Amino acid sequence: MSLELEGVVKRYGERVALDGVDLRVSAGEMLALLGPNGAGKSTLVAIACGLMKPDTGTVRVAGRPGVAFQEIGIYPSLTVRENLWAFAEVHGVSRRSSERLLGSFALTELADRRAGQLSGGEQRRLHTAIALVHRPRVVLLDEPTAGADTQTRAAILEAVRAVAAAGTAVVYTTHYLPEVEELGADVALLESGRVIASGSIASLVAAHASSVLEVEYADGRVVRRPGASLDGLEADVVRAELIRPSLESAYLALTGRRGAA
Amino acid sequence: MSIVRTELRLLRHDPVPAAVLVGMPLVLMTLLSDAMQSTLATEGYRGVSGSAQTVPGMACVFATFAIAVVGFAIFREHGWRTWPRLRAAGLGARALLGGKLAVPAGLVTAQHVVLFGFGVAFLDLEVTGSWLAVALIAACFGVLVLVAGLAAAAALSTIQQVNAVTNLGAMVLGGLGGGFVPVESLPDWIEPLAPISPVYWAMDGYRTAILEGGGVGDVLVPLAVLLAFTALFAAIAVWRLKLDAPKRTWG
Numbered sequence: 001m002s003l004e005l006e007g008v009v010k011r012y013g014e015r016v017a018l019d020g021v022d023l024r025v026s027a028g029e030m031l032a033l034l035g036p037n038g039a040g041k042s043t044l045v046a047i048a049c050g051l052m053k054p055d056t057g058t059v060r061v062a063g064r065p066g067v068a069f070q071e072i073g074i075y076p077s078l079t080v081r082e083n084l085w086a087f088a089e090v091h092g093v094s095r096r097s098s099e100r101l102l103g104s105f106a107l108t109e110l111a112d113r114r115a116g117q118l119s120g121g122e123q124r125r126l127h128t129a130i131a132l133v134h135r136p137r138v139v140l141l142d143e144p145t146a147g148a149d150t151q152t153r154a155a156i157l158e159a160v161r162a163v164a165a166a167g168t169a170v171v172y173t174t175h176y177l178p179e180v181e182e183l184g185a186d187v188a189l190l191e192s193g194r195v196i197a198s199g200s201i202a203s204l205v206a207a208h209a210s211s212v213l214e215v216e217y218a219d220g221r222v223v224r225r226p227g228a229s230l231d232g233l234e235a236d237v238v239r240a241e242l243i244r245p246s247l248e249s250a251y252l253a254l255t256g257r258r259g260a261a
Numbered sequence: 262m263s264i265v266r267t268e269l270r271l272l273r274h275d276p277v278p279a280a281v282l283v284g285m286p287l288v289l290m291t292l293l294s295d296a297m298q299s300t301l302a303t304e305g306y307r308g309v310s311g312s313a314q315t316v317p318g319m320a321c322v323f324a325t326f327a328i329a330v331v332g333f334a335i336f337r338e339h340g341w342r343t344w345p346r347l348r349a350a351g352l353g354a355r356a357l358l359g360g361k362l363a364v365p366a367g368l369v370t371a372q373h374v375v376l377f378g379f380g381v382a383f384l385d386l387e388v389t390g391s392w393l394a395v396a397l398i399a400a401c402f403g404v405l406v407l408v409a410g411l412a413a414a415a416a417l418s419t420i421q422q423v424n425a426v427t428n429l430g431a432m433v434l435g436g437l438g439g440g441f442v443p444v445e446s447l448p449d450w451i452e453p454l455a456p457i458s459p460v461y462w463a464m465d466g467y468r469t470a471i472l473e474g475g476g477v478g479d480v481l482v483p484l485a486v487l488l489a490f491t492a493l494f495a496a497i498a499v500w501r502l503k504l505d506a507p508k509r510t511w512g
Contacts, residue, residue, distance in 0.1 A: 051345055065349070067346070069342065069345060071342045072342060073346045075267070075341060077275055078267075086266070090263045091350055
């Protein structure tokens with residue numbers, strides 16, 4: 001097992017951020033950690049990378065994990081290449097080895113540009129690449145595609161697939177459910193600090209998803225009802241959207257909320 | 262060493278603040294040395310160059326800005342969100358803080374070498390006593406400001422506070438301690454307060470070695486007081502240091 005959390009509890013004062021979380025991620029496995037804001041995803045990442053200690057429970061990680069936190073962490077006055085070098089040196093790996101990531105993240109042409117001069121998406125790619133400089137056996141990516149453009153999203157998803165194929169365990173938090181389906185990752189759904197469902201996308205869909213009709217009325221009310229029938233709708237409907245059985249509808253059934261599109 | 266390399270790269274990309282730390286005292290020394298000659302003469306040091314006051318004085322005042330150099334080196338990692346990455350990479354206090362102190366230590370050393378070298382070469386600075394005593398005072402004062410920088414970074418939560426404390430240290434304590442003009446030239450009511458400033462003790466030692474022909478044995482008291490100040494700042498740093506405490510920067 002590359003990453004294993006058992007009975008992890010973390011409190012901030014009175015608030016319980018994680019409430020007995022159990023997770024296991026094997027080599028080469030991708031686990032998408034889903035859940036609404038405040039569910040405990042970032043706390044879990046901080047604990048898994050050793051930045052925070054759990055109040056109780058145990059955490060076992062194979063080697064030093066690579067981590068990309070939600071907020072971009074790069075040296076803006078250094079070049080892209082120097083950013084990779086800086087973290088390669090921190091991890092005791094060669095600078096040359098870190099440069100393999102320039103191509104993987106579409107950064108080759110930007111290698112000698114200062115990171116502070118990059119666009120948000122380019123910075124996001126560099127930020128994610130840094131997590132992989134030391135070829136970690138476990139990678140923790142906290143919302144790596146938040147606010148990312150199409151190219152950035154594609155590059156990050158491709159890199160995630162590649163590192164998983166090479167045997168790295170990947171934990172990936174996101175609000176973008178189509179992204180999780182695209183990756184074909186296993187899912188753990190976190191709510192109020194607890195894992196309320198986990199498994200493959202197919203198993204979650206089979207167990208929890210059904211067609212849902214989401215109806216928005218002129219007065220702003222949003223009503224969701226099972227099935228696909230339009231019968232019985234009131235007259236002032238401004239939008240009616242059918243959510244077919246999918247990770248989205250499973251997520252909706254489990255949390256009462258929709259993921260990000 | 263990885264942190265030191267990163268700090269050197271950052272310095273190479275943005276050398277202006279470091280250059281100002283060396284260049285500005287050079288300008289002030291040059292402008293003030295003639296005026297300071299007559300000030301020293303009124304205190305009985307006739308025929309000596311004013312650089313005997315301005316070189317060590319400016320060295321003390323501008324070395325004090327290293328408080329900000331150390332503080333900013335730590336705070337900007339928080340602002341750039343690279344600090345948690347370094348922590349998650351397993352770097353502890355020794356690697357992080359040692360790395361953060363190394364480059365400022367080099368800067369303070371270079372600053373003193375350039376200022377005293379310039380003083381000797383162009384401003385007729387003459388050390389009548391022991392150069393070793395001068396070097397020891399410079400080294401102790403340098404360590405003091407670096408540790409003070411660490412204490413400031415540990416105890417303060419915003420970069421604006423670090424800036425304010427640095428200005429206080431350099432300008433107020435520098436002036437009070439005789440960094441700009443000899444303490445004897447300050448208003449009578451201020452003179453008794455001067456010993457609360459570390460600069461006072463550094464200048465006391467410098468004066469003994471530069472103007473009064475003193476050797477290492479003659480500057481032991483100022484050296485001991487500087488070390489005591491350093492111990493105090495080190496205690497504050499140890500007491501207040503929380504590696505993962507949030508720090509607010511300009512962002």
